[in-house]
Amino acid sequence: MEKIKVVAMTAAHVAELARLEQLCFSEPWSEAGLAAELNNETAFFRVAEDAGGNVLGYVGMHCVAGECYIDNVAVFPQARRRGAASALLADLVAWAKAKECAFVTLEVRPSNTGAIALYEKFGFAEAGRRRRFYRDPEEDGLILTLNL
Numbered sequence: 001m002e003k004i005k006v007v008a009m010t011a012a013h014v015a016e017l018a019r020l021e022q023l024c025f026s027e028p029w030s031e032a033g034l035a036a037e038l039n040n041e042t043a044f045f046r047v048a049e050d051a052g053g054n055v056l057g058y059v060g061m062h063c064v065a066g067e068c069y070i071d072n073v074a075v076f077p078q079a080r081r082r083g084a085a086s087a088l089l090a091d092l093v094a095w096a097k098a099k100e101c102a103f104v105t106l107e108v109r110p111s112n113t114g115a116i117a118l119y120e121k122f123g124f125a126e127a128g129r130r131r132r133f134y135r136d137p138e139e140d141g142l143i144l145t146l147n148l
């Protein structure tokens, strides 16, 4: 089994993660937006690396008063289906449990069946919908929540 490390996001990751955002999303986070999270006390941003230190993917979350909101989960196309997102989510859920958070929640496009399958493996369940949440293309946001 390939070794995947999960580490805290640092300034050294930011440019590569902005590139990953561009590859994955129609409204990508910018380098400045990611860098701002380095000094945000409510942010929990973690990066998956291979044994050689290459960035495979990342996850970003904000937690306030025990309520955790995942902003993004993204893995480089060439690194998918190797367990990187699973390693990131396992790390994130373990952290939220250790902090005695009440829940972790996120929005996902209903058409993103791969991501939904990933979240369901971790026990996330549908908790509602946000109408026309996404743009370009427009789509509802499915709210998935994991109660801890």
Ligand SMILES: CC(C)(COP(=O)(O)OP(=O)(O)OC[C@H]1O[C@@H](n2cnc3c(N)ncnc32)[C@H](O)[C@@H]1OP(=O)(O)O)[C@@H](O)C(=O)NCCC(=O)NCCS
Pocket (backbone or CB within 6 Å): 024, 057, 072, 073, 074, 075, 076, 079, 080, 081, 082, 083, 084, 085, 086, 087, 107, 108, 109, 112, 113, 114, 115, 117, 118, 119, 121
């Ligand atoms: C969704 C995403 C983060 C998954 O990352 P990943 O590292 O490939 O995920 P993992 O390898 O940990 O997959 C774990 C499980 O999730 C499910 N899964 C992941 N991607 C899937 C896909 N494309 N189709 C079906 N199931 C999928 C599978 O059950 C998989 O287990 P398996 O490989 O043993 O079958 C990645 O495809 C991605 O970055 N997509 C573009 C960005 C995105 O949509 N992010 C989510 C926004 S809410």
